[in-house]
Amino acid sequence: MENRDIARILHETALLLEIDGAIIGRYRSYEKAAELLSSIPEHVEELAKDRAKLTSLPGIGEGMAGHIDEILATGDYSLRKKLLKKYPATILDILSLQGIGPKKVALLWKKFKAGSVEDVAKLAREGKLRDIAGFGEKTEENILKAVEFFQRSSGRVRLDVATNTAAEVAEYIRKLGGKIESVTPAGSLRRGKETIGDLDFLVIPAGRPTQKAIDAIFDHILKFPPIQQVLAHGENKISFLLTNGMQVDVRAIAEESHGAALLYFTGSKEHNVALRGRANAMGYTLNEYALSTLKGERHVASKTEAEIYAKLKLPYIEPELRENTGEIEAAEKGALPKLITLDDIRGDLQMHTTASDGHNSIEEMAEAARDLGYEYIALTDHSKSVTVANGLDEKRTLAQIKKIREAEKRVGGIRLFASSEVDILKDGSLDLHDDVLAELDIVLVSIHSYMNLERAEMTDRILAAIENPYTQILAHPTGRLILKREPYDYDIEKVLDACRKHGVVVECNAAPERLDFRDANLRLAKQRGVKVVISTDAHSTAHFDLMKYGVQTARRGWLEAHDVVNTFPLKKFLSALRPKPARSGEHSTARKATAR
């Protein structure tokens, strides 16, 4: 059983307890246990073999340890099951409606036996909610809007959509010119999460902030044309919905609180809770205005994030690491990674040209890459099985290799690797003959068909592809499409071990609909000693810009420049790849790709 499965059961128990009217501490203890289990790297199933180890975790006592044992033994938890006899499982969906929390859910259940979003929607439409104590016409209206949103989408958008929207909002806010000191995007966008729920902005008014100045700033922002609905408008916070469905929160904060506010609004919530806990233990309290002493109300630090971390006896923690998944412990030990940056990247190892499904020629891609300052790229058009993408068969691949060699001479100033994104067939064999694979400088492999094989068969298929002596890079390893398609089901740890054994590099595909491997898997790859390559999978020269999303995802996976092979200069990069098999009748060194 995975940690997240146990955490989910405990989390649901906590919500059900809260709906059931349990005292605050009881459900909080379940909530805290769930948060802890989903954040620690150790496998709880292993830890639970030793009761002392389990109860040494903060927030896990004898009682909770017993519950965890029960979940591990039976796959479920009796208290959760008992509560689900009292309430339908769909009651938890109601909590995802904006403006509805456990107390209102409990009330709706008590009064109307409303146990699903549909039940609540019906009551709201019939006007039956407005007369309940604590509700009103406005609440009813808001519930209807929330139901519509719930039914329309999961409420999250991809990182690229959020990044672009945020850029537009920020640009509009900056039109205030001298009236503001700065505007900074925070939240999960700043942490580079693969999907974003809403956008958070921090605005620092220029000079001494008066309510009048803040009001003027908010008045300007609320005139942003794409605003569909204003959700909240207070003294120092506004919140609104854009026509594309994204929610935006803007907070005005005085300059002296910039660091505390940035820390607070960047999150994650879990990281913040952990920091506040640490602050309390050290005799401080932390909020969005400052780190202060618990008693004297004396401000200890507030202007920069680094200052606050320093007072908490921690080095600065990069936003991408702030998920409470061990970064605070690593910071304590001085063991934080020195994260990779976009400037470290020297090449791009997956892209397509007009030969298959790309929009630009070999030359156009090469020139654009050279202009970005790259030292090398690999041209990786699809192989023949991917017919929808006009994949290349053996003959066309050989011709493409020749064209790439000629283009390299013409373009100059950049090394072009003749490569191919070779399809992994259903049985794990590769889509091109060995003698053609032998002609390629780099062999990248990936799956584009039979994505729903059962776990064991899919694992064997990928292992077979890795064991193929020509395979050097495993591209978009899990095949997921964010918000659209689940990853392939296979044993990732087995695959990573095979990659290390055979010197196969795994890809972090930077295309924002993929980001594959994802952050957690990249971290796992690093732990298992597997090298990573970050590639854009560009289908046009414009897509080279997507590299930033791949780097951000790698940073979330705790990767440093030395973990990523396309940060290496040409010669070192080549020696980091799996050596090509010797061709029969030739010396083993003859076909090694060389740094020309």
Place this chain on the structure above:
DNA sequence: GCCGTTTTCGGCCCGACTGTTTTCAGTCG
């Protein structure tokens, strides 16, 4: 249900905003 350089009992992170209320409960991040 957990936990203690304030505590073995009495708290549980904390502040803003809304909508309801007429001083505050509920929700959110």
